[in-house]
Amino acid sequence: MSFGEMLEMVDILKRTDYDGKKAKIMAKVVKSLRKNFGLRRSKDQLRKQWSDLKLREHEQYRRIRRVLQKSK
Template sequence: MAERQQVHDIISNEEDKESPEPQTSRSRRRFKASNMSFVEMMEMVDILKGADYDGKYGPYSNPNVRKAKIMTKVDRSLQKNFGVRRSKEQLRKRWSDLKLREQDQYRRIKRVLQKNAG
């Protein structure tokens, strides 16, 4: 058993020496999907609620264009304030998950935002 491990270690070391260049992704528009901090989520919720992202307060013309512009604002704000780049898809999914799956955290965020505003 120990011999097999030593052979495996030798082979893996040889493979490391053969390919010293770092592996890069094929797409340059891919952003690393790391966990979102609470303050990042607060920033996102603040912008999305303030801009009525879900369209609760009236019919809007071109809702898809409107939503894309709002997501661009969120992306720029997160990059400016936290130095984090995220795709609009990641942000859209995070917003959906907050509302549908993580309602307790969504309520906490709304409560903190209300305290800060009032």
């Protein structure tokens, strides 16, 4: 996943306060990524990417959060 795609995913999930259990929110992420980037991923793949981003890729997650804070 590119940085822009992850930025879009994190933006939607943070805005809606996603906790891993709301299927409608993940469907919105799938739809947005497909529309904006042509990226076809399943909800499970994106859920795993979100989990990995928060738990294992701390530096990249911090970078994304900084970018989102600057844009608001």
